[in-house]
Amino acid sequence: MKILNILFLFLILSPLNLMAQDQNIRDYGVEIGVLQPGELNAITDVQGVRVGHQTIIKGNNIRTGVTAVLPHGGNIFQHKVPAAVYIGNGFGKLAGSTQIEELGNLETPIILTNTLSVPTAADALIDHTFSFSENENVHSVNPVVGETNDGYLNDIRGRHVSKKDVLNAINNAKSGKVEQGNVGAGTGTIAFGFKGGIGTSSRQLPKDLGGYSVGVLAQTNFGGVLQIAGVPVGKELDKYYLSDELNDTPDGSCMIIVATDAPLDARNLKRLAKRAMLGLGKTGGIASNGSGDYVIAFSTAKSVRISYRSDQDLKQQNVLRNSAMSPLFMAVNEATEEAIINALFHAETMTGRDGHTVEELPVDEVLSIIKRYGRKD
Numbered sequence: 001m002k003i004l005n006i007l008f009l010f011l012i013l014s015p016l017n018l019m020a021q022d023q024n025i026r027d028y029g030v031e032i033g034v035l036q037p038g039e040l041n042a043i044t045d046v047q048g049v050r051v052g053h054q055t056i057i058k059g060n061n062i063r064t065g066v067t068a069v070l071p072h073g074g075n076i077f078q079h080k081v082p083a084a085v086y087i088g089n090g091f092g093k094l095a096g097s098t099q100i101e102e103l104g105n106l107e108t109p110i111i112l113t114n115t116l117s118v119p120t121a122a123d124a125l126i127d128h129t130f131s132f133s134e135n136e137n138v139h140s141v142n143p144v145v146g147e148t149n150d151g152y153l154n155d156i157r158g159r160h161v162s163k164k165d166v167l168n169a170i171n172n173a174k175s176g177k178v179e180q181g182n183v184g185a186g187t188g189t190i191a192f193g194f195k196g197g198i199g200t201s202s203r204q205l206p207k208d209l210g211g212y213s214v215g216v217l218a219q220t221n222f223g224g225v226l227q228i229a230g231v232p233v234g235k236e237l238d239k240y241y242l243s244d245e246l247n248d249t250p251d252g253s254c255m256i257i258v259a260t261d262a263p264l265d266a267r268n269l270k271r272l273a274k275r276a277m278l279g280l281g282k283t284g285g286i287a288s289n290g291s292g293d294y295v296i297a298f299s300t301a302k303s304v305r306i307s308y309r310s311d312q313d314l315k316q317q318n319v320l321r322n323s324a325m326s327p328l329f330m331a332v333n334e335a336t337e338e339a340i341i342n343a344l345f346h347a348e349t350m351t352g353r354d355g356h357t358v359e360e361l362p363v364d365e366v367l368s369i370i371k372r373y374g375r376k377d
Contacts, residue, residue, distance in 0.1 A: 033334030052173030053184030092292020104266025181346030199343025223250030279336025
């Protein structure tokens with residue numbers, strides 16, 4: 001039995017193990033950070049959060065999709081959640097961000113898609129909001145839609161995302177395991193010159209620090225010099241910004257969604273969102289001139305939800321003090337870094353528009369490099 005256990009560990013950790021790209025980096029024995037992930041190691045470890053994808057692959061040129069993130073399964077317009085936006089670099093089209101900034105709340109699901117499908121997604125979110133009978137007298141909706149540009153692999157000018165696709169992503173949203181890689185809004189994306197996609201991760205604070213969960217979902221479509229667990233993987237693979245034609249620009253964007261069940265107001269959610277950019281930086285991203293790097297953070301704690309209508313002008317609630325934020329800052333930093341790396345570990349080689357091909361991350365070679373640098377965690 002002991003020999004079998006050793007062989008099992010060898011198969012998991014060995015860089016020679018040719019396994020399908022359907023595992024997180026942690027499943028290969030490489031741990032990022034020091035805090036423990038939640039049970040699923042996904043944004044859905046935050047209770048109530050749901051994720052849905054609609055993947056659109058047609059013919060030779062259409063490689064795009066939609067990802068929906070819901071803070072809870074109810075009528076979000078009537079039961080808004082506190083939220084904040086942080087802009088790492090603003091070369092992007094984040095619809096609805098100014099109202100979040102002004103009012104500090106989120107009243108629709110968050111939709112991620114491609115750049116030219118933002119208007120369609122916003123229109124679909126209005127339809128979704130109007131579908132609730134409680135909202136029959138609503139005349140203003142703030143749809144929140146983020147994007148990255150998948151035009152290298154996808155016929156983006158064709159605007160192939162429909163309102164039905166967006167509504168399907170919302171209706172398919174569920175708790176539990178989250179699909180990663182070439183799915184939803186990550187179908188046609190590129191990261192660090194390799195196939196990018198959707199990635200997710202989470203962290204669970206110890207009970208003596210509140211026991212709160214922090215989950216991150218990232219739509220990765222940007223460049224720089226890839227680092228994994230501190231190892232200069234991009235440099236070792238000779239694939240990084242300015243190293244070849246596919247890496248002649250680090251532009252493209254990264255959308256990061258942060259969820260937590262910690263009772264935070266919009267001010268501290270913005271502080272939390274800022275720290276997600278540190279996690280992006282640890283992967284080697286540089287927030288280039290042409291990259292739209294945005295973070296949306298929200299709290300699912302029922303005690304801080306905002307009712308659409310109330311007979312009371314005053315709202316009383318308990319929120320975490322500033323002095324309790326540092327563990328959450330560390331959690332979002334680690335979870336963001338791991339979510340971005342997980343997107344790369346799950347993504348697979350794709351050929352799309354005009355025969356363009358983007359290769360998947362060579363996982364076995366990467367694990368060999370990490371091992372050579374003496375890193376197992």
